[in-house]
Amino acid sequence: MKKNDLFLIGGIIVFVFVAFLLLLIFRTEGSKVLITIDGKEHKTFNINEDTTYNILLDNGEWNILEIKDGYVKMLDASCPDKLCVKHNKIRYNTESITCLPNGVDIRVIGGEESDLDAIAK
Amino acid sequence: MNSKKIASYGLFIALAFIFSYIESLIPIPFPVPGIKLGLANLVVIIAIYGIGLKEAFVLSMVRILLVGFTFRDPSTLIFSFAGGLLSWLTMAIFKKLKLFSMVGVSILGGIAHNIGQIIVAIMYVNNTSLIYYLPLLMISGVVSGTLIGILGALILKRLNKFLD
Ligand SMILES: [Zn+2]
Numbered sequence: 001m002k003k004n005d006l007f008l009i010g011g012i013i014v015f016v017f018v019a020f021l022l023l024l025i026f027r028t029e030g031s032k033v034l035i036t037i038d039g040k041e042h043k044t045f046n047i048n049e050d051t052t053y054n055i056l057l058d059n060g061e062w063n064i065l066e067i068k069d070g071y072v073k074m075l076d077a078s079c080p081d082k083l084c085v086k087h088n089k090i091r092y093n094t095e096s097i098t099c100l101p102n103g104v105d106i107r108v109i110g111g112e113e114s115d116l117d118a119i120a121k
Numbered sequence: 122m123n124s125k126k127i128a129s130y131g132l133f134i135a136l137a138f139i140f141s142y143i144e145s146l147i148p149i150p151f152p153v154p155g156i157k158l159g160l161a162n163l164v165v166i167i168a169i170y171g172i173g174l175k176e177a178f179v180l181s182m183v184r185i186l187l188v189g190f191t192f193r194d195p196s197t198l199i200f201s202f203a204g205g206l207l208s209w210l211t212m213a214i215f216k217k218l219k220l221f222s223m224v225g226v227s228i229l230g231g232i233a234h235n236i237g238q239i240i241v242a243i244m245y246v247n248n249t250s251l252i253y254y255l256p257l258l259m260i261s262g263v264v265s266g267t268l269i270g271i272l273g274a275l276i277l278k279r280l281n282k283f284l285d
Contacts, residue, residue, distance in 0.1 A: 001271070005225040012228070012263050019256040039247030094250040098242065100197075105246035 030093040030108030033072050035065070038103040047072065047091070047108065061102045072106060074099065129172060129283070130180065137164040137184040138191075145188075159231045159265045161188070165205075166212060166227050166273045171280055174213045181205045200238045207237030223274045228266030232259055 033045040035055060045051060047070055055063040063077040063084065073089035074097050084099035096107035140160040161184060168177035185205050189198040211233035215226045235258040243251050 001224050002222045004221050005228075005270075008221060008225045008228060009263055009267065012232075012259055016256040016259050023253060023256075036247060039245070094253065096248055096250050098246055098248065098251065100200075100242060100245065103246065105248050107248055107250060 027092045027094075029070070029091060030095070031110040032108070033065075033067060034107050034109050036105045036107075039105075055104055057102060057104075063099055063102055063104045065106060072097070072108065074106070077102065077104075126172070126176075130176070133164055133168055133172075133180050134183055134187070137161050137180065138187055140164060141184065141188040159234065159262075159269060162208065162227065162230060162234065162265075163269045163273055163276075165209065166223060166230060166269060167277055167280065169209075169212055169216060169226075170223060170273070171277050174216075177213075178209050181209050200241050203237040203241040204234040205237075208234035222270065223277075224267055224270030227270035227273060228263055231262035231266040231269070235259075235262060 030047055033047050035042045035044070035053075037055070037057065042055070043053070045053070045067055047067060050068045051066075052075065053065045053067075055065060061078045063079075064075040066073050066075045071089040071091045074084045074087060077084050077099055079099050079101035081101060084097050084102075084104070087097045090097060090106075090108055093108055093110070096105055098105045140163060144160050164184070165177055165181045168180050182202075182205065185198065185201040189201055208230045212226050212230035215221060215229050221229070236255070239251055239255060239258070243249055
């Protein structure tokens with residue numbers, strides 16, 4: 001192992017630490033839940049209205065999504081890996097749960113109005 | 122290509138195949154298929170240092186094809202190829218630059234692997250927010266990259282007798 005290897009490891013750890021910190025500081029709670037299928041908009045929900053929704057694809061595959069207490073999670077899915085079902089529930093702006101086998105993506109959007117937006121109005 | 126080279130190709134592909142199988146048994150809580158601990162990368166980096174860059178590239182692509190059709194859904198091949206290609210390219214460049222030892226090169230290769238797959242995933246579901254997974258994957262890249270680099274150097278020392 002060279003000295004440069006240690007600098008590299010140290011540099012990456014600092015970068016990751018700063019990135020996590022920035023994400024934590026600037027994260028805002030979302031207001032809407034956007035579902036896309038193969039990158040195309042499918043449906044939008046209000047994150048504060050509890051509901052369960054079955055995303056049914058033309059090829060017979062499906063994902064069941066639950067919005068409850070301001071959180072979104074994937075209850076069940078027909079995909080082989082079930083990674084989307086294992087994903088933690090989400091609530092913050094830009095967080096997403098992706099089911100790649102089915103091409104389904106659920107993301108939280110429309111964070112609270114910032115002070116700047118309020119002034120602009 | 123002499124018979125010894127063909128034999129070492131066979132040996133390396135078999136090793137990569139076994140590592141990929143072991144990895145397929147370990148679940149990783151990340152939505153991109155093919156993002157793994159990088160055990161298979163161990164074989165690729167040994168090949169880079171032990172046989173040559175071109176040979177390592179062929180090995181990496183053959184491994185992805187074999188594994189894609191055996192343990193995974195072939196539709197995930199594009200993710201594996203993007204990761205494998207970017208990882209090989211990064212390791213080849215940094216090996217030439219001689220800035221780092223095998224440890225540094227394997228860390229960078231591991232991170233490049235994940236970046237390649239995230240790029241494909243972003244295009245696939247049209248969601249740039251997937252980039253936020255990167256810091257987490259960089260940490261796993263450092264841990265597994267360090268282990269693989271150290272292990273690779275040890276194995277290479279012993280293999281060199283056979284390869285020469
Ligand atoms: Zn899924």
